[in-house]
Amino acid sequence: MSVVFSRPRFRLEPYVEFAKVAMAKEATYRFDVFTNIASVLVRVYILRTVWVALYAHNAAPSELPLHAVITYSTIAMLMSLVMDIDQTRILRDSLHDGSIVLDFTKPMRVPLYFIANGTGEVLFHAVLMIPALALALFFVHIDVPSFGTLAVFLVSFLLGYSVGFCINFILNCTAFWTLEITAVQFIVTWITDLVGGELVPLVLFPAALQNVLVVLPFAAMFSTPLLIYVGHIPPAQYAGALGLQAFWLIALGAVSVVMWRLGARRLVSQGG
Amino acid sequence: MAIIETADLRKVFRSVKRRPGVGGAIAALFSREYEEKAAVDGITMSLEAGELVGYLGPNGAGKSTTIKMLTGILVPTSGSISVADLVPHRQRLENAQNIGVVFGQRSQLYWDLPLRESFALLRSIYDVPRERFRENLDHFIEILDLDEFMDTPVRQLSLGERMRGDFAAAMLHDPKIVYLDEPTIGLDVVAKEAIREFITQLNRERGTTIILTTHDLADIERLARRVILIDDGTIIFDGPISRLREEYGTHRTLVITLADSYEDVQVEGADLESREGNVVRLRFDRRRTSAEALIRRAMERYALSDIAIVEPDIDSIVRRIYREGYTEGAIGSPS
Ligand SMILES: Nc1ncnc2c1ncn2[C@@H]1O[C@H](COP(=O)(O)OP(=O)(O)OP(=O)(O)O)[C@@H](O)[C@H]1O
Numbered sequence: 001m002s003v004v005f006s007r008p009r010f011r012l013e014p015y016v017e018f019a020k021v022a023m024a025k026e027a028t029y030r031f032d033v034f035t036n037i038a039s040v041l042v043r044v045y046i047l048r049t050v051w052v053a054l055y056a057h058n059a060a061p062s063e064l065p066l067h068a069v070i071t072y073s074t075i076a077m078l079m080s081l082v083m084d085i086d087q088t089r090i091l092r093d094s095l096h097d098g099s100i101v102l103d104f105t106k107p108m109r110v111p112l113y114f115i116a117n118g119t120g121e122v123l124f125h126a127v128l129m130i131p132a133l134a135l136a137l138f139f140v141h142i143d144v145p146s147f148g149t150l151a152v153f154l155v156s157f158l159l160g161y162s163v164g165f166c167i168n169f170i171l172n173c174t175a176f177w178t179l180e181i182t183a184v185q186f187i188v189t190w191i192t193d194l195v196g197g198e199l200v201p202l203v204l205f206p207a208a209l210q211n212v213l214v215v216l217p218f219a220a221m222f223s224t225p226l227l228i229y230v231g232h233i234p235p236a237q238y239a240g241a242l243g244l245q246a247f248w249l250i251a252l253g254a255v256s257v258v259m260w261r262l263g264a265r266r267l268v269s270q271g272g
Numbered sequence: 273m274a275i276i277e278t279a280d281l282r283k284v285f286r287s288v289k290r291r292p293g294v295g296g297a298i299a300a301l302f303s304r305e306y307e308e309k310a311a312v313d314g315i316t317m318s319l320e321a322g323e324l325v326g327y328l329g330p331n332g333a334g335k336s337t338t339i340k341m342l343t344g345i346l347v348p349t350s351g352s353i354s355v356a357d358l359v360p361h362r363q364r365l366e367n368a369q370n371i372g373v374v375f376g377q378r379s380q381l382y383w384d385l386p387l388r389e390s391f392a393l394l395r396s397i398y399d400v401p402r403e404r405f406r407e408n409l410d411h412f413i414e415i416l417d418l419d420e421f422m423d424t425p426v427r428q429l430s431l432g433e434r435m436r437g438d439f440a441a442a443m444l445h446d447p448k449i450v451y452l453d454e455p456t457i458g459l460d461v462v463a464k465e466a467i468r469e470f471i472t473q474l475n476r477e478r479g480t481t482i483i484l485t486t487h488d489l490a491d492i493e494r495l496a497r498r499v500i501l502i503d504d505g506t507i508i509f510d511g512p513i514s515r516l517r518e519e520y521g522t523h524r525t526l527v528i529t530l531a532d533s534y535e536d537v538q539v540e541g542a543d544l545e546s547r548e549g550n551v552v553r554l555r556f557d558r559r560r561t562s563a564e565a566l567i568r569r570a571m572e573r574y575a576l577s578d579i580a581i582v583e584p585d586i587d588s589i590v591r592r593i594y595r596e597g598y599t600e601g602a603i604g605s606p607s
């Protein structure tokens with residue numbers, strides 16, 4: 001008796017299963033999750049205090065009144081619940097311990113496996129944003145924009161998240177060549193924090209610097225969705241803002257594909 | 273028709289030559305010198321469907337490298353491979369569906385998951401029909417005794433338990449071909465026996481073609497009829513294990529226990545192999561000296577309290593080949 005296998009057709013099912021498993025696994029680190037939410041709330045509280053103090057002693061910038069900047073910071077912290085995850089860490093880990101060799105003996109698209117895993121983790125954290133948001137609404141009294149703005153914000157957030165995902169994937173792909181990538185990753189995280197608009201809105205930077213920073217992919221991750229939320233980017237500029245984000249997503253998506261191909265080619269010629 | 277075929281298969285690894293120290297590391301930034309090493313150097317072999325072949329060789333001989341090329345995760349430098357009519361590194365996904373892999377040094381189970389969930393994931397990856405999956409799973413649970421720890425996270429399993437889990441994981445999709453790279457490494461005698469029994473059944477009842485590498489020659493003695501011996505990336509022997517025994521198992525050992533103490537022990541027709549106190553081991557070529565004559569000579573010269581003749585085991589045969597190299601017709605040149 002012989003079983004004849006035809007050319008495998010693509011099935012989504014295993015990747016959905018991987019995502020589910022990753023989600024369930026995240027849920028088992030419950031302690032982590034609660035400390036995570038707690039730390040976000042603490043940071044929100046501290047930032048609020050800082051902004052209040054700063055605004056009390058300086059002339060408020062016309063672009064961003066106090067309540068807007070507090071809203072901005074709070075939403076930024078909530079976004080970081082899913083943005084700050086090292087989603088494709090498992091790629092780096094399996095290159096480190098060599099288990100990627102076994103991944104390649106299975107009839108699956110290996111990068112999709114890593115992506116599904118990261119997406120599962122993130123989805124779990126995305127669910128956590130809901131209680132965190134409720135607490136933020138209750139304690140910090142953030143602004144809630146119109147339904148239309150909220151919808152555009154969500155699209156922009158999704159685009160920004162995807163840009164961040166690509167950057168993370170590209171960084172973890174460098175593990176194909178060097179296993180010492182923590183330093184690089186640290187620097188990129190630091191740059192993102194600084195010039196992505198997560199901690200300080202880019203509109204508060206000097207105009208010359210601003211013009212450079214807003215076109216960088218880091219701004220696409222945080223600044224763009226946040227400025228849409230607080231209304232600093234008006235509806236007339238939505239198309240341009242989202243377009244720039246989409247551009248970065250496509251560009252970095254292409255880089256991701258190239259990095260993966262080069263890395264995988266190196267792996268199959270050099271061995272694990 | 274052959275199910276696995278390779279012709280003049282080679283794999284050359286190129287690695288950056290490293291000079292020691294900080295200076296060396298800095299120099300390497302500017303000029304790179306490469307070192308080439310042929311891990312597999314012209315291997316031609318052919319396996320029929322349903323064969324179980326032992327793939328042997330000393331450390332670094334190129335066994336794992338060969339297996340990696342057969343599974344499609346390593347691209348050969350030159351030569352050709354065909355596995356069930358596929359070229360593994362070109363048709364990786366299709367080939368993956370046909371094969372099962374167990375690497376003793378690594379696990380394919382998901383570390384945080386219980387076996388049961390790992391198996392369910394594998395079912396979905398290989399698209400095994402649910403009916404067939406349940407049949408296989410029940411069968412493996414029974415013969416590998418997995419029942420007690422099906423719901424324990426893999427991280428908490430002992431090596432032996434994990435290994436049994438790995439075996440089941442590799443076979444759930446009814447692979448036609450199975451590669452086992454040191455599957456009994458680190459296992460106790462009972463666990464080894466269970467694994468060997470499982471391999472035998474797989475080969476006999478399902479007709480699975482199996483390539484097995486191991487450093488435990490008892491595995492080979494028990495499981496394989498044919499062995500392929502490689503050294504430095506080339507095949508030095510390919511044939512039935514019985515031929516290896518005939519050609520290399522020409523030496524027996526006479527073990528005598530002396531009843532008195534003697535300074536030098538020498539018996540004509542045998543070489544002293546070792547001596548520990550009163551126990552003396554003498555090696556002789558069975559085609560030149562008969563055991564009977566040797567014993568007689570020994571008894572004439574010494575007072576003995578015990579005598580035994582030890583046949584060469586496969587271990588000592590292979591040890592000798594690794595040490596001396598294999599030469600066709602070794603029979604004619606006893607050392
Ligand atoms: N990725 C690699 N890069 C460079 N050299 C390698 C690589 N993988 C293996 N080698 C070298 O190729 C040779 C064969 O290695 P291989 O792992 O195939 O040996 P093996 O027969 O499986 O040995 P063992 O019994 O120790 O497992 C060794 O000298 C090894 O150092």
Ligand SMILES: [Mg+2]
Pocket residue numbers: 335336337453
């Ligand atoms: Mg090996």
